[in-house]
Amino acid sequence: MARIQLTALPIVVAATLAAGSTAMVQQSKSAAVTPAGESQPMLLGNYGDWGAYTASPGGKKVCFALAKPKTSKIEPAARKRDPAYMFISTRPAENVKNEVSVIIGYPFKASSDATAEIGSTKFAMYTQNDGAWIKNVAEEARMIEAMRKGSELTVKGTSGRGSTSTDQFSLKGLAQALDRAEQECK
Numbered sequence: 001m002a003r004i005q006l007t008a009l010p011i012v013v014a015a016t017l018a019a020g021s022t023a024m025v026q027q028s029k030s031a032a033v034t035p036a037g038e039s040q041p042m043l044l045g046n047y048g049d050w051g052a053y054t055a056s057p058g059g060k061k062v063c064f065a066l067a068k069p070k071t072s073k074i075e076p077a078a079r080k081r082d083p084a085y086m087f088i089s090t091r092p093a094e095n096v097k098n099e100v101s102v103i104i105g106y107p108f109k110a111s112s113d114a115t116a117e118i119g120s121t122k123f124a125m126y127t128q129n130d131g132a133w134i135k136n137v138a139e140e141a142r143m144i145e146a147m148r149k150g151s152e153l154t155v156k157g158t159s160g161r162g163s164t165s166t167d168q169f170s171l172k173g174l175a176q177a178l179d180r181a182e183q184e185c186k
Contacts, residue, residue, distance in 0.1 A: 048173020
């Protein structure tokens with residue numbers, strides 16, 4: 001079940017944050033290049049380790065909170081990967097609120113799951129290409145609530161080449177970033 005196909009927005013945001021404001025962003029190794037200005041995200045505010053953003057890819061408003069991991073580890077250590085990001089998106093035109101997703105920085109192993117851990121609570125995430133989403137949509141609100149109350153979230157996954165990754169995201173400022181994104185996308 002795929003609730004959302006990977007859109008250009010996470011790639012635009014990730015590339016914008018990783019490389020500063022860029023004129024062009026490569027969507028994927030095999031895709032065409034898209035001008036970032038078409039859906040250039042606008043920072044609404046920084047809150048602790050999270051930022052609140054808005055963008056309008058294809059003319060449809062999207063609001064989201066975004067963070068980079070505080071620590072990232074990959075085994076074996078010599079393997080390369082792109083930066084990882086966690087998004088919590090609201091897309092009013094699609095009636096989507098607080099959808100949790102991760103861009104992991106490498107293609108996941110086919111048919112594998114990732115896990116997100118907040119304290120002792122674990123959430124299974126299904127994977128597609130380099131993205132992961134909560135597997136049981138009914139648990140998404142519980143995950144958001146745990147994230148609002150927690151201090152750290154750990155995402156673990158396996159690449160198509162068999163590497164394992166562990167990314168730890170600080171949750172400091174998440175509640176404020178979500179509130180600001182929600183305010184923007186009422």
